[in-house]
Amino acid sequence: MTEAVPDFETALATHEGLIRRIAASYEADGARAEDLAQEIALALWRALPRFRAESSLRTFVARIAHNRAVAHVVRAMRNPRLAELDETARGEDAGPEEEAMTSSERRRLLGAVRRLPLGHRQVVTLFLEGFSMGEIAETLGLSENNAAVRMNRARVRLRELLGASR
Amino acid sequence: MSGTGPDDLDRLGALWREGGASNAAPLLARIARERRKQMLLLAAEGLVCAGGIGVGVWLIAAGADAVERMLGGLALLYAAFGAGITQWSRTALVRRLVRPVQTCVGDARGDARLVRRLVAGGWAILGAAVAFVAVVVAMHGPSRYASGTGLAVLVAAVLFIAAAAWSHWRFARRRAGELEGILALHRELEGGE
Numbered sequence: 001m002t003e004a005v006p007d008f009e010t011a012l013a014t015h016e017g018l019i020r021r022i023a024a025s026y027e028a029d030g031a032r033a034e035d036l037a038q039e040i041a042l043a044l045w046r047a048l049p050r051f052r053a054e055s056s057l058r059t060f061v062a063r064i065a066h067n068r069a070v071a072h073v074v075r076a077m078r079n080p081r082l083a084e085l086d087e088t089a090r091g092e093d094a095g096p097e098e099e100a101m102t103s104s105e106r107r108r109l110l111g112a113v114r115r116l117p118l119g120h121r122q123v124v125t126l127f128l129e130g131f132s133m134g135e136i137a138e139t140l141g142l143s144e145n146n147a148a149v150r151m152n153r154a155r156v157r158l159r160e161l162l163g164a165s166r
Numbered sequence: 167m168s169g170t171g172p173d174d175l176d177r178l179g180a181l182w183r184e185g186g187a188s189n190a191a192p193l194l195a196r197i198a199r200e201r202r203k204q205m206l207l208l209a210a211e212g213l214v215c216a217g218g219i220g221v222g223v224w225l226i227a228a229g230a231d232a233v234e235r236m237l238g239g240l241a242l243l244y245a246a247f248g249a250g251i252t253q254w255s256r257t258a259l260v261r262r263l264v265r266p267v268q269t270c271v272g273d274a275r276g277d278a279r280l281v282r283r284l285v286a287g288g289w290a291i292l293g294a295a296v297a298f299v300a301v302v303v304a305m306h307g308p309s310r311y312a313s314g315t316g317l318a319v320l321v322a323a324v325l326f327i328a329a330a331a332w333s334h335w336r337f338a339r340r341r342a343g344e345l346e347g348i349l350a351l352h353r354e355l356e357g358g359e
Binding site for chain 1: 179183193200260262267268344
């Protein structure tokens with residue numbers, strides 16, 4: 001797949017939703033999720049010159065988003081006050097991405113995704129974004145088989161979580 | 167919510183992709199702020215590096231004896247080390263960002279080892295520089311550094327050491343801390359899978 005290197009503004013405009021949704025899946029607090037989305041955008045700005053069109057731009061952006069989000073989780077682990085894994089913490093300070101998720105269905109889905117273990121959350125968010133199993137494997141650095149196994153486990157867990165929150 | 171089972175993931179995917187409000191303004195504003203901050207940081211790091219090279223070359227040329235000239239050599243060495251470590255750090259950061267997630271964590275493991283060595287090496291060179299300044303002052307006596315060229319040598323050496331220490335501390339705190347954190351997360355992920 002070949003793709004010309006786009007300028008940053010174009011790349012951001014095309015993939016902003018993807019960035020915000022991945023950020024929201026890692027961070028329950030609206031303001032911090034917005035901050036994480038900004039950090040991902042910043043990382044994209046830094047890394048875009050290295051885009052070699054060996055994969056699609058979408059895969060490239062998703063990789064950066066997940067890598068940056070992992071660093072965010074690391075910071076949260078180092079500072080328990082920032083515990084991002086508290087999926088129940090939907091406060092009144094909801095950011096734009098949370099504001100948009102007005103439907104209870106979407107909120108429940110996001111809540112369930114946040115409660116998944118990190119490895120499962122990564123495959124599920126990409127799957128929900130419409131990535132093929134090959135693209136998920138490429139983004140996460142897994143074999144396609146491994147990604148499929150992880151997705152199956154994540155699917156079972158997601159079903160339980162969605163059922164439990166009904 | 168009917169049919170919430172993930173067997174209809176296509177429907178959930180469509181629902182999922184409806185989220186994510188589009189508001190690029192704060193993102194672009196943050197990028198603009200960060201660009202300015204990076205330019206300032208680059209200028210500060212450039213000053214430290216150029217200062218180190220300047221102090222080093224000047225001491226080598228104008229040092230009163232071999233000991234002062236060695237101090238200049240040490241300043242040059244640390245300036246080169248600092249410039250190298252900063253550049254490597256930037257490259258490694260971007261390289262990790264664009265790698266597949268699992269590989270990136272693996273990379274962090276290798277980088278963490280190197281960072282630990284670089285940080286230790288940096289503190290060792292810095293410690294040697296501080297000790298060397300003390301030895302130089304003790305050898306020549308305080309009167310040599312009370313005024314004139316001697317005072318200029320001392321002030322330049324102290325300023326450079328302070329700036330280099332700040333730069334090195336910043337690197338050690340941010341990079342080493344981040345990498346250690348990624349490794350801790352990796353261990354947790356491995357345990358949880």
